[in-house]
Structures are given as C-alpha cells and as structure tokens.
Amino acid sequence: xxxxxxxxxxxxxxxxxxxxxxxxxxxxxxxxxxxxxxxxxxxxxxxxxxxxxxxxxxxxxxxxxxxxxxxxxxxxxxxxxxxxxxxxxxxxxxxxxxxxxxxxxxxxxxxxxxxxxxxxxxxxxxxxxxxxxxxxxxxxxxxxxxxxxxxxxxxxxxxxxxxxxxxxxxxxxxxxxxxxxxxxxxxxxxxxxxxxxxxxxxxxxxxxxxxxxxxxxxxxxxxxxxxxxxxxxxxxxxxxxxxxxxxxxxxxxxxxxxxxxxxxxxxxxxxxxxxxxxxxxxxxxxxxxxxxxxxxxxxxxxxxxxxxxxxxxxxxxxxxxxxxxxxxxxxxx
Amino acid sequence: xxxxxxxxxxxxxxxxxxxxxxxxxxxxxxxxxxxxxxxxxxxxxxxxxxxxxxxxxxxxxxxxxxxxxxxxxxxxxxxxxxxxxxxxxxxxxxxxxxxxxxxxxxxxxxxxxxxxxxxxxxxxxxxxxxxxxxxxxxxxxxxxxxxxxxxxxxxxxxxxxxxxxxxxxxxxxxxxxxxxxxxxxxxxxxxxxxxxxxxxxxxxxxxxxxxxxxxxxxxxxxxxxxxxxxxxxxxxxxxxxxxxxxxxxxxxxxxxxxxxxxxxxxxxxxxxxxxxxxxxxxxxxxxxxxxxxxxxxxx
Amino acid sequence: xxxxxxxxxxxxxxxxxxxxxxxxxxxxxxxxxxxxxxxxxxxxxxxxxxxxxxxxxxxxxxxxxxxxxxxxxxxxxxxxxxxxxxxxxxxxxxxxxxxxxxxxxxxxxxxxxxxxxxxxxxxxxxxxxxxxxxxxxxxxxxxxxxxxxxxxxxxxxxxxxxxxxxxxxxxxxxxxxxxxxxxxxxxxxxxxxxxxxxxxxxxxxxxxxxxxxxxxxxxxxxxxxxxxxxxxxxxxxxxxxxxxxxxxxxxxxxxxxxxxxxxxxxxxxxxxxxxx
Ligand code: SF4
Ligand code: SF4
Ligand code: SF4
Ligand code: SF4
Ligand code: FES
Numbered sequence: 065x066x067x068x069x070x071x072x073x074x075x076x077x078x079x080x081x082x083x084x085x086x087x088x089x090x091x092x093x094x095x096x097x098x099x100x101x102x103x104x105x106x107x108x109x110x111x112x113x114x115x116x117x118x119x120x121x122x123x124x125x126x127x128x129x130x131x132x133x134x135x136x137x138x139x140x141x142x143x144x145x146x147x148x149x150x151x152x153x154x155x156x157x158x159x160x161x162x163x164x165x166x167x168x169x170x171x172x173x174x175x176x177x178x179x180x181x182x183x184x185x186x187x188x189x190x191x192x193x194x195x196x197x198x199x200x201x202x203x204x205x206x207x208x209x210x211x212x213x214x215x216x217x218x219x220x221x222x223x224x225x226x227x228x229x230x231x232x233x234x235x236x237x238x239x240x241x242x243x244x245x246x247x248x249x250x251x252x253x254x255x256x257x258x259x260x261x262x263x264x265x266x267x268x269x270x271x272x273x274x275x276x277x278x279x280x281x282x283x284x285x286x287x288x289x290x291x292x293x294x295x296x297x298x299x300x301x302x303x304x305x306x307x308x309x310x311x312x313x314x315x316x317x318x319x320x321x322x323x324x325x326x327x328x329x330x331x332x333x334x335x336x337x338x339x340x341x342x343x344x345x346x347x348x349x350x351x352x353x354x355x356x357x358x359x360x361x362x363x364x365x366x367x368x369x370x371x372x373x374x375x376x377x378x379x380x381x382x383x384x385x386x387x388x389x390x391x392x393x394x395x396x397x
Numbered sequence: 398x399x400x401x402x403x404x405x406x407x408x409x410x411x412x413x414x415x416x417x418x419x420x421x422x423x424x425x426x427x428x429x430x431x432x433x434x435x436x437x438x439x440x441x442x443x444x445x446x447x448x449x450x451x452x453x454x455x456x457x458x459x460x461x462x463x464x465x466x467x468x469x470x471x472x473x474x475x476x477x478x479x480x481x482x483x484x485x486x487x488x489x490x491x492x493x494x495x496x497x498x499x500x501x502x503x504x505x506x507x508x509x510x511x512x513x514x515x516x517x518x519x520x521x522x523x524x525x526x527x528x529x530x531x532x533x534x535x536x537x538x539x540x541x542x543x544x545x546x547x548x549x550x551x552x553x554x555x556x557x558x559x560x561x562x563x564x565x566x567x568x569x570x571x572x573x574x575x576x577x578x579x580x581x582x583x584x585x586x587x588x589x590x591x592x593x594x595x596x597x598x599x600x601x602x603x604x605x606x607x608x609x610x611x612x613x614x615x616x617x618x619x620x621x622x623x624x625x626x627x628x629x630x631x632x633x634x635x636x637x638x639x640x641x642x643x644x645x646x647x648x649x650x651x652x653x654x655x656x657x658x659x660x661x662x663x664x665x666x667x668x669x670x671x672x673x674x675x676x677x678x679x680x681x682x683x684x685x686x687x688x689x690x691x692x693x694x695x696x
Numbered sequence: 697x698x699x700x701x702x703x704x705x706x707x708x709x710x711x712x713x714x715x716x717x718x719x720x721x722x723x724x725x726x727x728x729x730x731x732x733x734x735x736x737x738x739x740x741x742x743x744x745x746x747x748x749x750x751x752x753x754x755x756x757x758x759x760x761x762x763x764x765x766x767x768x769x770x771x772x773x774x775x776x777x778x779x780x781x782x783x784x785x786x787x788x789x790x791x792x793x794x795x796x797x798x799x800x801x802x803x804x805x806x807x808x809x810x811x812x813x814x815x816x817x818x819x820x821x822x823x824x825x826x827x828x829x830x831x832x833x834x835x836x837x838x839x840x841x842x843x844x845x846x847x848x849x850x851x852x853x854x855x856x857x858x859x860x861x862x863x864x865x866x867x868x869x870x871x872x873x874x875x876x877x878x879x880x881x882x883x884x885x886x887x888x889x890x891x892x893x894x895x896x897x898x899x900x901x902x903x904x905x906x907x908x909x910x911x912x913x914x915x916x917x918x919x920x921x922x923x924x925x926x927x928x929x930x931x932x933x934x935x936x937x938x939x940x941x942x943x944x945x946x947x948x949x950x951x952x953x954x955x956x957x958x959x960x961x962x963x964x965x966x967x968x969x970x971x972x
Contacts, residue, residue, distance in 0.1 A: 092583070094649045115647060116585070125585070125616040129706050134750040139788035141749060143707045175955065176940035179704045200428060200513070279969045289462075290434040294589035296647050306944035309706070309937045312613050313750040320749075322706070322937075323615045324585075325945070331605055332945055335935045336754070336774025339908075341971050351971075355947070362950035377513075380593055380645035381454060382426035382433035608752075608775050 066241060066248035069227040073109070077101045077154065079244045084150035084189075087121060089114050098153065109223075111197045111260075113157045113372055117302030119167060121153055122184045126323040129180075129309070135316040146183040152240070154191040155221075159204040159372040161192050161214035163302030169364045170305050189236055192217040193228075198262035201373030203386055206266045209370060212259025222256050229254055266389045268367065274392055275358040283395050284350040287388065290381040291328075291349045297375035297383065298326035298352060303360075303368045306332070327351045353388055400501070401448040403544050404473065407499060409443040417471040417497050421459055423452040429520075430512035434459065450507040453526060455639045457481040458595040460491045469495045475503040477528075477639035479537035480673030481595035484635055486539075487676060490598050500540030505529040505550035525550070528640020528653070531557035538674050558638065561654040562661055577622070577655075583648045584621040590642035590652055591628055596635040596672075603627070629655045634663055634680035637673045705940050708747055708790030711735050714765060716785055719851040720844075722772045723816055724781055728791060729765040735791050737761070739798035740824040741931065741959050744768065745939045747790035748783065752776040755936040755954065757820035758794065759852075766791075769819040769851060795939040796958050799824045799903065799929065801831075807901045808836035812914055814843050814886050814906030818851050820931050820958070821905045825855075829863050838866040839895055843886035843910075847872050847879045869893060887913035890921075897923040904930045908972070915962060925963035932958050932965075932972050948972055 068076055077086045081101060090099045091106035095115040099105065108114075132141040164185075171181035192214035195202075204211055213220060218237035222229040229251050232238040241248060278284075298304040308325035312318050325332060328348050334340045342348050360368035369385060376384050398406070408420040424435035424445045432451040436459075437443055455478045463470055474482055479500060485491050507523040515523065529535075532552045537543065565573055588604065591597045604624060607614045612623050629652075636656045643652040663670060667681035715727035728735065728746070738744065738758045746768060747753035754776045760767040772781045783789075801824065809828055813821045828835045840860060844850045850870065860868050871882040871889045882889060887910065895902075902923060904914050911930055918928055934946035934953045941955035949968045951957065960968075 093580070095583075095647075097583075132749040134748075134788075137784065137786045137788060139749045139790075140710060141708070141790065143704060146704075170942060174941055176705050176942065178706070178940075178942055180706070279971075286436070289436045289459075292458075292589060292592040292645075294592045294645075295585070295587035296589050296645075299585050299587050300647060305942070307937070307942075308614055309753060309943070310607060310614050311750065311752065312615065316750075318750055320747075320753075321615050322943075325614075325937075325943070327944065329588075329605070331607070333935050335933070336777065341934065347971065351947075354949075355944075359947065359950035376427065378647045380589055380641075382431045384427045387427060 065251040065254070066230045067224070067227055067251040067254055068230060068244075068248055072247045073107065073228070074103070076244050076247050078103065079247065080152045080154070080189075080240060082243075084152050086152045086154055087118070088154045098155075101154075109155050109193060111195060112199055113160065113374070115374075115378075116300060117160050117163060117372065117374065118153055118156060119160075119163060119302050119305075121151060121188055122164070122167065122181050123171070123305060123307075123324075126321055127180055129320045129322060131317070131319045132311075133317045134313070146179060148183070149187065151184075151188040152191065153188055155193045156190055156214065156217065157193060157195055157372070158209050158211050158214040159202070159370040160302050161190065161217050162204075162207070162209050162370045163372075164190065165216050166303050166360075166364070166366060166368055166370070167305055169366070174363075189219075189240060190214075190217040191219040191221060191237075191240075194220065194222040194257070195260040196223060196257045198260035198264075199373060199377075200264065201377045202260070202262040202371060203264040203266055203373060204371035205262055206264075206268060207367055207369065207371050210259060211262070212256070224254060224257055229256060262371070264371075264373070264386060266371075266386050267393065268389070271389060271392060272358050272361050275354060277397055278392065278395070279350075279354075281395060281397070283391065285346045287383065287391075288344075288346040288349040291345050291383055292380060293328050293330070293345045293348065294380070295324075295326040295328055296378050296380065298328055299324055300374045300378060302370060302372055302374070303356070308332075327355070349383070353385065356385070357389065357392075399448075400544055401446070404446050404448055404499070405443045407542075407544070408437055408446055408471065409440045411471050411497065412437070412440045412443065417469040419463075419468055420446075420471040420473075421456045422446045422473045423448070423454065423456075428513065429517050430507075430509040448501070450504075450523070451509050451512070453506050453509060453528070453641075453644060455481060455593070455595060455641045457485060458593060460485055460496070461595075461598055463495075464491055467495075469497070471497040471499060473499045473501055474537050474540065475501050475506075476532060476534040476536050476538070477503075477637055479539050480534060480637035480671075481639060483539055483673040483676055484596060484637060485598065487673075487680075488598060498537070498540040498542075500537030500543040502537070502543065502545050503529075503532075503535040505532065505535065505552045525552065526640075526644070528638075528644055531555045532638075533671065534674065539676070559657055559661060561651060562658045565654060565658065577625070578618065580650045581621045581625045582618050584625065584650060585648065586616055586621060586624060587647065589645045589647070593641045593645045594632065595639070595641075596632040596637065597628075599631075625655065629659055632656065633659045634670070634682040635672050636660065637671075705792065706938065708745065708753075708792040709735060711789055711791045713783055713785055713787045713789060716783075719769060719853075720849045722849075723769055723851055725759065725767050725769045725852075726780065727762075727765045727767055728789065730791075733764045734761065735766060736794055738766070738794035738823075740801060740827040741796070741799035741820055742794040743796050743939070743954070743958060744791055744793035745795070745936075746780075748776065748779050749788070749790055751779045753790070753937075755795070755939060757823070757931070757958070759819040759822045760826050761823075769816065769822075771816045793939065795954050797956060799827075799959050801827060804828075804901050805834045806836065808899055809838050810895050810900050810902040811838070811840045811842075812886065812890060812902060812904045812906075813841075814910040815845070815849065816851060817906030817910070818842055819905075821903055822852055822855065824903060825860070829860075829866075832864065836865070836899070838863065840866070840868045841871075841886065841890055841893060841895075842869070843871040843873065843889060845873045847876050885913075886910055887917045890914060891917045894921060897921060897927060900927065902928050904928060925966060926961055928962040929959060930962065930965070932960060934972065
C-alpha cells in the first residue's frame with residue numbers, strides 16, 4: 065500500500081495521462097461529471113457520486129457502427145475502427161464499479177460479445193475511490209457492495225487526512241503504481257478509513273419471488289400515475305444499457321449508429337404497423353422496475369441495481385425504488 | 398384549521414359526495430424536502446395529502462392523462478399551475494365541466510435542491526425556489542374555491558425574472574453562442590423538461606417521431622441544439638413561467654433563461670402579454686390580426 | 697459469427713436481392729444471396745436482420761432457403777418494408793444473423809405435424825414445413841391449415857396448391873375470410889375452421905403462427921380439441937434492434953425474443969408475462 069499527498073494528485077493524474085486519457089470527476093457548471101483531465105479543471109474527488117454514471121466510457125451515448133454509401137442499387141459499408149485509445153477512469157465509487165460487472169454480463173456473455181464495448185472495457189483501467197460518507201440516497205450495502213472496497217477494479221484508493229492510500233489489485237494496477245512510484249510513499253502505519261455506512265437499506269429477501277407473482281397487480285398502475293415517462297432514471301442509471309440503432313443519411317452517404325434508449329419511451333417497443341405491447345406508462349415503468357429487480361436476477365443471477373441512489377435523487381416526481389421494494393413486500397396478492 | 402387540514406377535508410368531501418372521483422395534490426415523499434404528486438381516489442386516502450414549502454410540482458400536466466376518460470378531477474392549483482390550466486382550457490385539452498379547481502394562494506416555495514444540501518436544521522433559512530423568484534401571479538387566476546396559505550412570502554420584483562436574460566444579452570455574439578453550446582452539449586435529451594411541461598400538449602411530439610427525419614436520435618450537439626430551440630419556440634406564448642422544466646433538468650441547464658428571452662421578445666414585438674392569465678386573451682403567436690404591423694409591412 | 701470480416705455481430709455483410717416474387721398485393725418474397733453464395737444457413741424458424749443501408753434495418757424470419765440463397769417474405773407495413781418493396785433485383789442489402797432459437801426440429805421427430813397459419817404468419821411456418829418435407833422420413837403426417845383475408849391475400853400459392861398437396865402423406869386445407877367470384881374453397885376464419893377439421897392431438901405437434909388475435913383463438917380451439925400446452929408451438933414478434941440480446945427492447949420477462957425466441961411452446965409462454 066502507498067500514500068499520495070493531496071497536492072500531488074494532479075501530478076498523479078498527469079503521470080497516468082501518458083499514453084492514455086484520464087477521466088476524473090470534475091465540477092462542470094453546477095454538476096459533477098467524469099471529464100478528461102487536461103492539467104487543470106475543478107477536480108471533484110470529495111464525497112458523493114457523479115451526476116452521470118461513468119458507463120458512457122464503455123457504452124457511449126452515441127456510437128458509430130459503420131459508414132455506408134448507397135446510390136441506386138449499389139451500396140457498400142465500411143466498419144469503423146474499434147476505439148483504440150487507452151483510458152484511465154479515476155474516482156469510481158464502489159456502486160459504479162459493481163455496475164461495470166453487471167454491464168459485462170450483458171455485453172460480454174450469453175452467446176454474443178459486443179466488440180465495441182469489449183474494446184473500450186479492455187482499454188480502460190479503473191481506479192476506485194472508497195466512500196467514507198454516504199449520501200442520504202445511497203443504499204449500496206443492501207446489494208452486498210462495500211463502499212470501502214470496490215470489486216473488479218485495478219487500483220483502490222482511500223481518502224485519508226492529507227492524501228490518499230492506494231493499493232493495486234491487478235497486474236495492470238501494479239504497473240500503474242510503478243509508473244507513479246516517484247509520487248508515492250510507502251504507507252506505513254496508515255489505517256484504511258472506515259467505509260461509509262448508508263442509513264438507507266432495503267430488504268431483498270423474497271423480493272424476486274414476490275415480484276414474480278405481481279405482474280398483473282394494480283400496484284403498477286397506481287405507481288405510474290405520477291411518472292412522467294422521461295429518461296432521467298434510466299439514462300442516469302449505471303446499469304441501464306438499452307440502446308437503439310438508427311442511421312443518418314445525407315444524400316448518398318451516411319452512418320449507422322447506436323445510441324442510448326430507454327424502456328420508458330413510448331416508441332421503444334412500438335412496432336412497424338402500430339402495435340405496441342407496452343402502450344402506457346404503467347407497462348413501461350413496470351418493465352424498468354421488474355428488469356432491475358426480477359428479470360435481471362432471473363437471467364444473470366444478480367440485481368441490476370447497485371444502490372447508487374441517482375434515480376431516487378433525480379426523479380422529478382420521487383418514484384423511489386427503495387420505496388417500491390418496501391411496498392412490494394407489503395402489498396397483498 | 399391549517400391549509401393542509403383544509404385540503405384534506407375538502408378532498409374527502411369532494412370524493413364522498415361523488416363530485417369528483419380523483420383528487421390530485423401532493424404527499425410527503427422519501428425525504429423531508431420532497432412533496433411529490435399524489436392521486437387520491439378514496440376518501441380514506443385524503444389524509445395522505447400535504448401542503449408544505451416543497452409542493453413544487455405543477456399538477457396541471459396530469460390532466461392530459463385523463464383527457465380521454467370520463468373522470469371528474471379535483472386539482473390543487475397554485476398561481477402558476479392555474480395559469481397552465483387556463484392554457485389547457487384554451488387549447489380545448491380538457492373540459493371545464495370535469496374539472497374542479499381548488500386554488501391555493503401561494504406563499505412562494507423553497508428550493509428543494511438547496512434543502513438536500515443544507516440539511517433539515519436549516520429548514521427555516523432555505524432560499525426561495527428559483528422558479529418562484531419574481532412570480533407575478535402567486536394567487537390562482539382561475540378556481541372554484543380559494544384556500545388561503547398561512548403567510549405570504551416576499552417573492553421579489555417581477556423584473557428579477559429577466560436578470561439572467563440581460564446577462565446573456567450583454568454578451569458578445571460569440572460568447573452567447575459559447576454559453577448555449579456549453580450548456581446544451583450536456584443535455585442528455587431525457588425529455589424531462591418536455592414531459593413535465595403543461596404547455597407541451599402535442600399528441601405526438603416531433604422528437605418522438607425519429608423516422609420523419611426532423612431530428613435524429615443520436616445525442617450530438619446539433620440534435621441537442623435543435624431540440625433546445627424547437628422546444629423553446631413551441632412553448633412561445635404558451636409558457637406560463639411555472640419553471641418546471643428547469644427544476645427537473647438533471648443537468649441543471651438554464652432553460653428558463655431561454656424561455657424568458659422569448660417572452661421578452663414577444664412582449665416587445667406584440668405588446669405585453671402573459672400566458673394563461675385570462676381565458677379570453679389569445680396568445681400572440683396564434684392570433685391573426687389584419688392590423689398586425691408585420692402584415693402591413695409585407696404588403 | 698455474423699460478419700466474418702470483422703467478427704462484429706452488429707455489422708452486416710453486404711448481399712444482393714437476386715429475385716423477387718410477388719406473393720400478394722402487399723407481400724413479396726426476396727431471394728438474398730452474396731457473391732460467395734448463401735450468406736449463412738439458418739435453422740427453420742430463425743430470423744435475420746435485413747437492411748437497406750440508407751433506410752433502416754429490420755428483423756425478418758427466413759421463410760425458406762436454397763443452396764445459394766435465403767428467402768425472406770416481407771409485408772409492407774412501415775418505412776423500411778415500403779422501401780424494400782420498391783427495390784429491384786440487384787439491389788445491395790445488408791444482412792446479419794441468423795438469430796433466435798428456431799423450431800425444435802429434433803424434438804419433433806417421429807411426430808405427426810399440424811401447421812396452422814394466418815396471413816404472413818405462413819412465412820416462418822413455411823421454413824419448417826419445407827424442412828419436414830426435406831427430411832420426410834423423420835416426420836409423420838403433415839397437415840397444413842392456412843387462412844388469409846381474401847384469395848388474393850394467400851401467400852405461397854404455388855406451395856399451397858401445387859407443391860405441398862403432392863407430398864406424400866400431407867394434407868393442405870385453405871380458407872379465406874371473404875371469397876371472391878372465383879373462390880370455391882372453404883370460407884371462414886381460421887379458428888372455427890380448425891375446430892371443424894378436428895385434427896386429433898394424438899402424437900401430434902401443432903405449430904401456430906399469425907396475427908395475435910388469431911393465435912389467441914386458435915390456442916383456445918386446440919385446448920378444446922385436447923391439445924396440451926407442450927404440444928403447441930408458436931412464434932412471437934417484438935420490435936428488435938440488436939438481435940443479440942443486448943439492446944433490451946424485445947424482452948418478455950427475462951427472455952429476449954431475439955435470442956431465446958422467437959419460438960416458444962405454449963407451456964413456456966404461460967410462464968412469461970402476457971406482454972406481447
Ligand atoms: S420514474 Fe421518474 S425519472 Fe423515471 S421516467 Fe418516471 S418521472 Fe422520469
Ligand atoms: S436503479 Fe437507481 S439506485 Fe439502482 S443503480 Fe439504477 S440509478 Fe442507481
Ligand atoms: S452508493 Fe455506496 S458506493 Fe455509491 S456513492 Fe453511495 S456510499 Fe459510495
Ligand atoms: S431536462 Fe435537461 S437534460 Fe433533459 S432533455 Fe431537457 S434540457 Fe436536456
Ligand atoms: S433485439 Fe436487442 S435485445 Fe432483442
């Protein structure tokens with residue numbers, strides 16, 4: 065384990081910037097976002113997670129799949145070069161780190177590998193930052209996530225008085241600490257700080273089994289009355305991964321891209337010909353919640369919620385997933 | 398009797414008598430600074446209703462969900478909300494006969510985002526909600542009965558609403574461009590600003606019709622700017638300054654600055670007009686007048 | 697799997713329309729081939745993503761195949777399918793796949809087969825009918841019951857009236873909702889037609905495809921005739937984009953139609969949410 069003095073943080077980011085782009089939480093206007101480190105900028109590595117989850121590093125909002133030319137009967141296409149740049153993601157909280165493992169399940173398993181995601185994921189080193197204080201909206205521990213120690217990351221950082229402790233967890237992480245050895249001192253006698261203890265908790269025991277019996281329950285209709293059908297809770301959820309594929313043609317050339325999409329939008333399941341199996345917000349909000357709390361568990365064996373609290377914090381009408389979990393346990397069938 | 402008790406009592410009575418079958422108000426949410434919408438359909442549930450300084454949601458938008466039903470609805474309206482009701486009535490979006498309006502003299506509400514940061518101990522010191530600053534009509538402009546709120550707060554002078562617009566106007570063209578580009582580069586097109594807005598009452602929004610080729614679904618600056626401008630112009634003359642769009646924007650984009658710039662321009666071009674204040678006054682951009690100076694000029 | 701050149705499942709391979717057959721006023725069958733011959737060899741009931749590069753991409757079932765081509769029957773319903781209907785022989789298209797599970801042709805071995813289809817629903821069923829004909833010795837009696845709105849709306853007329861009736865131990869019954877002057881066959885909807893024909897459930901598997909309402913009523917009819925849920929197979933349709941179980945939209949509960957479907961037994965369907 066090593067220690068980095070607070071004032072050396074920019075130097076560390078600079079050092080990791082060699083041959084890679086470093087993404088680190090920064091203040092942008094009134095919000096905090098992962099942004100490329102360019103030597104300056106308003107670093108925001110204090111407590112709390114970023115407004116947008118870091119998923120767009122691997123699964124960008126919009127990503128080109130290929131270019132094409134089409135004219136009359138002739139047409140050809142040219143696949144894009146898969147994103148080759150190396151990146152280092154610094155300051156990832158344990159909740160978001162878990163979300164990467166869930167996204168891996170989606171994009172890398174079950175018969176097909178998503179090459180775009182895979183390439184970006186492989187080329188990105190992840191440096192986690194432990195939480196010592198939880199926001200009122202945090203409930204990660206309910207999902208077995210340790211705010212003090214992230215899963216599947218290359219380096220773990222902890223905030224301590226005067227700086228940070230760093231520990232490498234993978235060969236790539238060790239390489240990174242070696243690269244920065246001039247800035248680091250052995251951490252002797254330093255104690256890893258106690259992890260945050262979110263006060264918000266949910267009880268997951270029996271949840272899936274209950275939900276399996278609740279598909280036709282009037283609860284969903286009641287709950288969805290206030291929902292606006294916007295995309296806040298899905299676009300800003302670290303585990304949401306739905307996308308659309310569309311194209312943009314200008315005269316004879318164009319490109320096909322994928323971009324984020326959400327099951328809360330009406331046209332998400334709207335079929336050519338006009339049939340829509342999820343015609344109202346009731347079916348759509350139900351799908352979002354069941355996907356997180358039942359379907360994903362059935363398919364991948366884990367909940368697709370990491371308790372980051374973003375949807376709870378940002379939903380304009382306070383659709384609160386923790387309350388949903390509590391309600392579900394109580395409603396009578 | 399407190400306003401909250403009065404609200405509960407009236408809701409209960411209206412439901413019991415069968416005058417309405419749904420009351421839309423606010424209830425307590427997950428945290429002390431959240432008072433989200435509540436839909437009350439039985440007299441027993443009336444006690445869920447609350448009134449406090451965080452009843453920010455404009456409930457008039459929900460009328461559109463019941464546009465094609467037979468439901469009779471009682472709606473609580475603050476000043477701004479009531480103006481949106483007028484707008485919806487003007488657009489024939491909801492029949493007045495199926496609507497019972499419980500007006501609330503609004504004392505000005507508090508900033509729930511600031512509340513979440515400051516903590517409950519500072520509840521008494523919270524700043525006014527940004528959407529309430531300079532409010533011109535805290536009292537409902539249309540109602541079937543009026544409920545008084547306890548104290549009425551100082552909402553600041555109406556000119557304050559245009560302070561941010563003036564800042565933008567003072568910028569050079571390039572600065573102004575950079576300002577908007579920087580802001581809307583961050584827009585995630587979650588459409589919360591559109592979905593919460595009671596002035597957005599098109600049956601099908603052009604941004605939901607990606608196959609028409611108007612605006613692609615990709616999230617790029619071009620598309621974002623097109624969305625920003627189109628949304629703002631579509632609510633021109635219909636925006637009541639309820640401030641909901643800006644309040645719900647997760648990226649905290651200055652949407653009201655854009656709306657107010659347009660309001661300012663409309664006032665300059667067509668004379669003073671406030672949307673949704675009177676059922677009779679037609680919005681300037683939907684009215685045809687043969688004596689329109691522009692019309693004369695073109696002839 | 698899909699694209700040999702890049703190995704990227706979201707990138708199609710270029711192919712051409714080599715033949716177009718007009719089935720009905722709103723349905724055409726497109727024969728698709730690449731310079732190297734058949735793009736790939738789908739199992740009966742599998743689907744492909746077919747694109748006009750500058751218009752869009754859509755999921756279609758493969759209705760049949762030859763040694764060098766795939767056949768895809770497409771009804772004109774939206775922007776992409778309208779553009780496809782305007783395309784001519786020689787048009788370059790993109791194709792990727794094959795996707796989905798396909799019909800359980802192994803489990804069906806040794807059984808009598810009942811195929812019930814309505815309208816364009818015959819397209820996926822035709823792939824498995826042709827498969828059973830090619831592997832004639834593996835399957836028992838073949839019974840095809842098909843209906844369309846009017847005689848002109850009947851797809852694959854050559855198969856219905858010429859090819860299939862000639863197959864040994866195979867019966868074809870065709871009905872229309874509304875007859876025209878020339879039609880002398882049965883008139884009426886598919887579900888009552890099935891009820892009238894009374895195909896016995898004895899050692900038989902029924903494959904049912906068509907408009908959702910037809911499927912629903914046929915399922916009721918089959919239940920009445922004594923079929924159990926394991927004996928009935930159907931295919932589902934959902935809006936699809938990726939085809940590989942990633943983009944999320946085609947889910948029915950925890951199953952993705954593009955990957956785990958489109959073929960389900962009625963018994964499997966009963967365990968899933970009724971959201972289709
Ligand atoms: S739950 Fe909230 S954030 Fe999600 S779509 Fe509904 S209103 Fe928007
Ligand atoms: S569902 Fe909400 S709390 Fe859970 S991971 Fe997604 S945004 Fe975070
Ligand atoms: S949910 Fe847990 S890991 Fe995420 S920010 Fe909150 S305390 Fe940290
Ligand atoms: S609410 Fe904000 S982020 Fe969402 S679409 Fe509107 S401007 Fe963009
Ligand atoms: S089409 Fe994308 S998951 Fe099925």
